[in-house]
Amino acid sequence: MMTMEKKDCIAMLLAGGQGSRLHVLTRDMAKPAVGFGGKYRIIDFTLSNCVNSGIDTVGVLTQYQPLELNRYIGNGLPWDLDRLNGGVHILPPYQRSRGSEWYKGTANAIYQNLAFIEEYSPDNVVILSGDHIYKMNYAKMLEEHIKNEAACTIAVLEVPIDEANRFGIMNTEPDGRIYEFEEKPKNPKSNQASMGVYIFNFEKLKKYLVEDEADPKSSNDFGKDIIPKMLAAKERMYAYPFTGYWKDVGTIDSLWEANMDLLNPARPIDLSDPSWKIYFRNPVKPPHYISTNSVIQNSLVSEGCEIAGDLDFSVVFSGVTIEDGAQVFDSIVMSGATIRTGAQVQYAIIGENAEIGAASVVGFRPECMKCRDNWGVAVVGPGIKVGSGCTVAPKAIIDSDMKDGESR
Amino acid sequence: MSANRIGAIIFSNMHEKTIGELTAMRSCGSVPFGGRYRLIDFALSNMVNAGITAIGVITKSNYKSLMDHLRSGRDWDLSRKRSGLVIIPPYASAGSGMYRGRVEAMVTARDFIQYETVDWFVLSDCNFVFNLDIEELAEKHIESGADITCCYQKMRLSGDGLVDTVTYDLNKDGAIKGVRLDPNTEGEYNCGLNTMFMSKKFLLELIDKTQGRGICDFEQEILQQKVIGELKINTYEVTGTALRIGSMREYYAANMALLQKRVRDELFNNHPVYTKVRDEMPASYGLTAEISNTMVADGCRIEGSVSDSILFRGVTVGKNAKVKGCILMQGCTVGENADITGLVCDKNTVITEGRVLVGCAENPLFVPKNGVV
Numbered sequence: 001m002m003t004m005e006k007k008d009c010i011a012m013l014l015a016g017g018q019g020s021r022l023h024v025l026t027r028d029m030a031k032p033a034v035g036f037g038g039k040y041r042i043i044d045f046t047l048s049n050c051v052n053s054g055i056d057t058v059g060v061l062t063q064y065q066p067l068e069l070n071r072y073i074g075n076g077l078p079w080d081l082d083r084l085n086g087g088v089h090i091l092p093p094y095q096r097s098r099g100s101e102w103y104k105g106t107a108n109a110i111y112q113n114l115a116f117i118e119e120y121s122p123d124n125v126v127i128l129s130g131d132h133i134y135k136m137n138y139a140k141m142l143e144e145h146i147k148n149e150a151a152c153t154i155a156v157l158e159v160p161i162d163e164a165n166r167f168g169i170m171n172t173e174p175d176g177r178i179y180e181f182e183e184k185p186k187n188p189k190s191n192q193a194s195m196g197v198y199i200f201n202f203e204k205l206k207k208y209l210v211e212d213e214a215d216p217k218s219s220n221d222f223g224k225d226i227i228p229k230m231l232a233a234k235e236r237m238y239a240y241p242f243t244g245y246w247k248d249v250g251t252i253d254s255l256w257e258a259n260m261d262l263l264n265p266a267r268p269i270d271l272s273d274p275s276w277k278i279y280f281r282n283p284v285k286p287p288h289y290i291s292t293n294s295v296i297q298n299s300l301v302s303e304g305c306e307i308a309g310d311l312d313f314s315v316v317f318s319g320v321t322i323e324d325g326a327q328v329f330d331s332i333v334m335s336g337a338t339i340r341t342g343a344q345v346q347y348a349i350i351g352e353n354a355e356i357g358a359a360s361v362v363g364f365r366p367e368c369m370k371c372r373d374n375w376g377v378a379v380v381g382p383g384i385k386v387g388s389g390c391t392v393a394p395k396a397i398i399d400s401d402m403k404d405g406e407s408r
Numbered sequence: 409m410s411a412n413r414i415g416a417i418i419f420s421n422m423h424e425k426t427i428g429e430l431t432a433m434r435s436c437g438s439v440p441f442g443g444r445y446r447l448i449d450f451a452l453s454n455m456v457n458a459g460i461t462a463i464g465v466i467t468k469s470n471y472k473s474l475m476d477h478l479r480s481g482r483d484w485d486l487s488r489k490r491s492g493l494v495i496i497p498p499y500a501s502a503g504s505g506m507y508r509g510r511v512e513a514m515v516t517a518r519d520f521i522q523y524e525t526v527d528w529f530v531l532s533d534c535n536f537v538f539n540l541d542i543e544e545l546a547e548k549h550i551e552s553g554a555d556i557t558c559c560y561q562k563m564r565l566s567g568d569g570l571v572d573t574v575t576y577d578l579n580k581d582g583a584i585k586g587v588r589l590d591p592n593t594e595g596e597y598n599c600g601l602n603t604m605f606m607s608k609k610f611l612l613e614l615i616d617k618t619q620g621r622g623i624c625d626f627e628q629e630i631l632q633q634k635v636i637g638e639l640k641i642n643t644y645e646v647t648g649t650a651l652r653i654g655s656m657r658e659y660y661a662a663n664m665a666l667l668q669k670r671v672r673d674e675l676f677n678n679h680p681v682y683t684k685v686r687d688e689m690p691a692s693y694g695l696t697a698e699i700s701n702t703m704v705a706d707g708c709r710i711e712g713s714v715s716d717s718i719l720f721r722g723v724t725v726g727k728n729a730k731v732k733g734c735i736l737m738q739g740c741t742v743g744e745n746a747d748i749t750g751l752v753c754d755k756n757t758v759i760t761e762g763r764v765l766v767g768c769a770e771n772p773l774f775v776p777k778n779g780v781v
Contacts, residue, residue: 038690039706077482078685263692271689272707279687284680287443287705287719288691289672297697302690303444303706304676306669311693 005085007120009142009199011055012113013046014106015130016063021251024381024399025351029068031250032130035334035352037262037271038300038315040280041072042249043130047079047088048278053138055126057086059116061109063093063102078281091116105220111209117202125205127198127222133258134195134246135269135276141240142199151204151235152227154178155197155242167193168223170239178237181227192239195246198222204235245269252397256349256377259315259332263298283318283335293324309339317352326356331363340388347375347394351382357404360390369394414546415491415526415608416455417517419510420448421468422602423535423572426654429774430754434473437465437534439653440737440755442666442675443705443720445683446477447534447653451603453681455530456484458542462491464520466513468498477684484682494520509624514615521611529611533602535572537662538650539679540603545644549605554642556606558584558631561650563599567592572654574600574627576643584641587632598643600627601650649674660752660772663718663735666703688721696727712742726761733769751775 019031026034032043043060050058058081062069069090076088091113093102103109110117110127117125124145126138136155145153156170164185170192171180182188208226212218218225230237245268247258261268271278285304290296299311304319309326316322317334323341331348339345340358348363356362363378376395380386387404396408420437430439437448448465455463463486467474474495480486481493498507499516507513514521521529528549530542540559549557560576570590575597577586591597606614617636629635649671651662665671675681688707693699698713707722712729719725720737726744734751742748743761750767751759754777759765763781767773775781 078687265694272709277687278689282685282687284682286666286672286676286681287703289667289669289703290699290701292701294699296693296699297695299693300690301693301704306672316690 004119007057007086007122009055009124009126010057010059010086010117010120010122011050011126011128011138012059012061012110012117013043013050013128013130014109015043015060015069016066016103016109017129017131018064019131019250022255023252023397024379024384025252025255025349026065027381027399028065030062030064030066030130033069033072034249034255035317036133036249036255037259038302038317039283040278042133043069043073044079044278044280045133045135046128046130047073047081048276049134049136049138050126050128051079051081051279052276053136053142055138056081056083057120057122058088059091059113060088060130061091061103061113063109066090066092072281074281079279086120089116105225106222107209107212107218107226108220110205111213111220114206114209122202125200125202127200129196131250132196132246132248133269134242135244135273135278136197136242136246138197138199141197141242144238144240145199148176148238149236150199150238151201152230152237153199153240154227154237155195156192156239157195157242157246158191159193161188161191164188164191164193169193172239176238176240178231178239181223181231183223192241194223195242197242199240204230252349252377252379256332256347260313260330262300262315263313285318291324309341323358330365334382348378348380348392350380351384353383354380355385356380357386357388357390359388360386360392362386362390362392364394366394412459412461413527414458414460414542415462415521415524415529416460416464417514417521417529417531418448418451418463418465419513419531419533419602420465420471420474421513422510422533423654426535426572427656427659429656429752429776430659431470433470433777435467435469435471435534438471438474438477439534439659440720441537441653441659442663443703443718445681446474447537448474448477449681449683450537450539450675451532451534452484452486453679454532454540454542456486456682457679460530460542461486461488462494462524462526464494464496464517464524466496466517468507468513471495471497479684483684491524496520507624510626511615511618511630512624514611515619518612518615521608521615524608526608528605528607530605531603531611535653536601536603536650537653537675538601538646539648539675540646542605545605548644549642552583552642553640554583555610555639556604557642557644559601559603559644559646560598561601561646562596563650563652565591565594565597565599567594570654574602574631576600578643582643582645584631584643587627589627589632598645599652601646605644656752656772656774657770660735660769664716664733664769666718667701667716686721691719694727712744720755729759735772754779757781 015032019026075082081088249255288305291308295310302318308324309322313330319336321338325342326339328345333350334352336353338355342359346363366375380398385401391407424431486493691708694711700715705721712725714731717734724741730747732749737755739756745762747764753775758780
């Protein structure tokens with residue numbers, strides 16, 4: 001086997017999840033490939049964090065609907081990850097001489113790629129997931145990890161205590177050493193939630209992954225199996241506190257909210273910082289054009305758009321057409337979508353290349369609803385054609401074309 | 409015809425004196441245009457879209473900004489093991505100084521031309537913005553059996569103080585029978601687009617025949633005065649949008665032409681125009697933004713009122729500022745309550761709070777790079 005130059009630290013990015021709670025948006029693509037913030041994909045944040053942190057070798061583990069993600073990542077050029085030694089590698093499950101299997105869990109996915117990691121003989125491995133929006137310097141976390149001589153360091157974020165029961169919670173000594181881990185505890189003892197960002201000493205990681213694989217009762221998951229086993233064995237495990245913006249965009253509501261956070265004048269997450277750029281694959285489009293009658297406020301608009309309608313509190317991806325008299329409020333319009341003349345889109349996510357017919361009404365303002373329980377963000381799936389004069393109710397998820405005048 | 413058989417030469421410095429303000433610190437090819445491009449992007453993209461992968465860029469002076477822009481050529485997919493983008497730095501033989509015209513410039517590219525394994529060459533300057541189907545041009549050229557095929561477009565020219573303008577008188581079959589330089593009467597002319605096609609063999613002969621004979625002006629000496637003899641020169645008419653950048657006024661008008669849908673469609677639809685990627689966030693519009701008939705690039709932050717303008721990447725327009733009929737290049741800042749009309753602001757210009765500046769389309773007011781007003 002060709003031996004690669006040794007790397008101090010490499011990253012493994014778990015990108016195989018289906019993201020079923022994003023419904024029609026992930027019907028044909030894995031969650032990390034879903035669009036975010038007008039020109040990014042969710043995975044751009046983790047990939048950019050890696051390169052900005054000085055990590056130049058990233059394995060991306062894919063399983064569910066990988067085509068779009070593979071095409072998007074390509075040779076890694078937009079993230080400077082097209083390297084002679086290292087760079088980005090897509091790692092799908094593969095067949096071996098003694099059989100083949102899908103990735104059974106997060107730990108098994110890494111286990112199946114131990115040979116990939118060993119090629120670089122890293123001292124430490126960062127394990128990441130490709131479905132969070134945040135800017136984080138993993139190099140600082142690695143410094144702490146090395147200083148603590150830790151077997152494993154887990155990034156944690158303080159969450160409101162009444163929401164702590166939705167997370168994996170780390171209970172720590174004052175020096176940050178973890179003595180207990182509780183997955184979604186009913187009565188949380190602390191509010192330090194795991195962000196799904198781990199740094200492992202590679203030798204330790206390998207040992208526990210091999211043992212875990214041999215355990216037929218294990219579910220082969222980092223949170224459920226590896227972390228508890230390491231704690232039980234009294235390994236040195238530390239929490240690394242992260243302060244800053246972090247959002248799991250695993251649901252329609254959280255995806256919508258995270259996009260809206262970009263429009264907040266207080267800018268909880270700044271994407272314009274030249275020292276921590278979020279890189280993306282560029283769509284090769286001219287600047288966007290705003291016509292004479294448009295009213296555009298509180299919005300993000302990307303390249304290649306032709307806008308003749310009105311926008312307020314909206315995020316508009318590249319190559320979108322919004323025709324004369326159309327109104328898009330509090331919504332996300334993904335790449336290549338078309339909003340025809342006189343259509344009204346409110347509190348909605350319009351998927352890539354979808355088309356909203358003339359004078360259609362998609363979504364509704366919550367304050368105009370009689371019963372708020374029925375309110376929610378409306379979603380029109382990628383490539384779906386909604387005819388003229390259609391009505392799409394709040395919370396509706398449209399996954400097939402609608403004929404003119406139809407209501408759903 | 410396989411594009412692998414065509415190579416290309418771009419003259420990045422020709423015509424700089426016609427837009428002296430913009431080329432004080434840069435070459436003609438690296439003059440910013442259309443919100444996110446440099447003039448050379450259009451010539452390069454025409455070539456890349458035709459599948460050409462061997463492109464030599466001839467430089468002369470002030471080519472640092474061009475090098476920054478092109479780097480390895482990978483934004484045009486031209487960072488290749490075989491051929492790709494080759495920057496040809498100026499070369500001056502002892503005592504003779506810098507090359508003087510197109511013909512002498514080609515001498516510097518002779519090695520590049522000779523060693524590329526192609527049969528044909530397309531040669532292009534950077535002072536016209538247009539889409540060209542080079543494969544069709546190649547077919548027409550080969551069909552006609554001409555020595556050279558020159559691209560032109562019918563254009564109305566004012567005849568008033570024109571410089572650096574080549575027009576052709578044509579036979580019925582489209583061959584050039586006469587060449588007029590800088591015509592001084594108003595009228596419709598077959599205006600040369602400074603783009604031509606010829607065989608590699610002919611190009612090398614041309615270089616060898618002219619070298620050492622003191623010939624430097626291609627248009628005047630070779631086309632007009634036929635110094636090296638009678639040549640069969642055919643033409644190829646470009647009918648879509650072609651924008652001429654021959655003065656500050658034309659530069660302004662060409663940018664503003666992009667505000668017409670027809671022009672945008674012709675230049676950008678079905679024909680990607682590649683440029684250096686800068687990874688800027690989308691443009692953001694604030695609560696007090698008012699915007700009308702404007703082209704806006706990524707990374708802009710707009711809180712004031714903007715109309716009939718072209719905003720390059722990363723322009724900031726403060727609250728209550730008014731921008732009308734302006735071209736603001738990358739990184740310009742317009743302070744709160746400023747009121748500007750008819751300006752061309754080069755990169756990173758700062759218009760301080762409350763300033764009022766007025767230019768007009770016929771004579772736009774130019775603010776140089778890094779200027780503070």
